[in-house]
Amino acid sequence: LLEVSAKCVSCFGELRKALKCFFKPKGQIDDLHVHASRVGDIESEVDVLEARLTVEIFASGLEVGEKIHLAQMLRHVVKIADSAEDAADELEFAVLRSVV
Numbered sequence: 839l840l841e842v843s844a845k846c847v848s849c850f851g852e853l854r855k856a857l858k859c860f861f862k863p864k865g866q867i868d869d870l871h872v873h874a875s876r877v878g879d880i881e882s883e884v885d886v887l888e889a890r891l892t893v894e895i896f897a898s899g900l901e902v903g904e905k906i907h908l909a910q911m912l913r914h915v916v917k918i919a920d921s922a923e924d925a926a927d928e929l930e931f932a933v934l935r936s937v938v
Contacts, residue, residue: 839912842887846918849880853922856929867933877926884919888912 856873859866895908 839891839908839915842884842891842912843915845880845884845887846915846922849877849884849919849922852876852880853926853929856926860929860933870933871930874926874930877922881919881923884916888916 852873856870856877859870859873891912892909895905895912898905900908
């Protein structure tokens, strides 16, 4: 769970960098695309970790309630990366609209 949390924080960090590029001069747009792409890459890594960890949680010897609690907590943490990816997609769309 700590690895997933660290990846989510990293994903948000890349989104932050993309946002900073958005509010800088036009020359920073290429950097924005790099950071937004990295957000998508990290989010994909988080999805893989989530699937693996979910299997591990439900295969463990924990009580059913504990398993459900951990799985729900995992889903909430993963939503950070999902939201960052959605925001990065919207940011890239905003850049495209401003260019056209």
